[in-house]
Amino acid sequence: MDSSQTFSRTWRANAPSRSADPSREASLARLEALAHLLDSAFLIPGLNRRIGIEAIIGLVPVVGDIAGMVISSYIVAEARRLGAPRRLIARMALNVAFDGAIGLVPLAGDLFDAAFKANRRNVRLLRRWMERDGGVRPNEIDGTAVRLDG
Template structure:
């Protein structure tokens, strides 16, 4: 566990230096995407930064919240005169003593939220986040100049980028199935604390690694396994005459006499001779 987390921590810090990310000025929540018309850029569109594919639902949810809070607290507003962005952290910090204390509690709550990722945060990254908060708290005690410097230091934005870099490298390791040290080339298996189950994977952006079962496709369903939704009635079938037996002909029913119901025969009644004697 410690070896894998240290390798991910090292790769995260290397990623921040390689990408030259301005952790105190670049927006951690939104990004600008160019819109092309032909081969030319027509305009730029602002949209939410995508979540690294392969993270669990818990890690993806925490990363979204940390990004959004850091953006609101450090870069939620823009000054029309100086073209400088600031947030609620700078506004609250203007209050004497109480404002700095509230700002400190807000920053600590952000670290507490980030530490709830699967497996926790590496000790070095956790220490760097805490150091950023202490520096921001110390700068805020300087009258006037400290409040102005607090606008540009942006401890919450720095901590959001540290968490982003760590979870990005963690997502790559989860997709690969192993953690590889870039310096020594040693390969370490991902510990169970960092593994993502299928039910806990982020469905919206997560991509499950290919396995033998998923590559072969779903198992075929046999007809015996399929159960009928409704019971099948026994329909009587007409018996067939065996070969060589005489064919029986059915005679049609006689027509009714006197106009009765179809299929019913009415026989005429015999006349009583005594009726004739009475008439005479």
């Protein structure tokens, strides 16, 4: 057995576990709940559209949009704490910056903010990365559903 095979076996034995980590899953669940609250917690009657707290506080000129960006930045900071790669962090930060910049435009920016849902996008990106990385179990189960009642 040569040294490369020994290294390969040793590395695999000492490699970090790729099984689901309950604390990472709990963090992701909290971020998903926050994103739901910020982007789609309330249903607008008659329009069948969902908005969140961020769209409501964004109605306050400038201050509301800055507050929304600060709150949205928490999700990006948590993604960084969870070990997301720089490229993903940059993409999430751009989503927040884009949402905040367009949100500064009176009325049209508020409508855009309600539709863009940067927080939901960012948490979805983080979940995909964590599922591929092995940090959490997949959100969806592959397979075919079978109806049992009849």
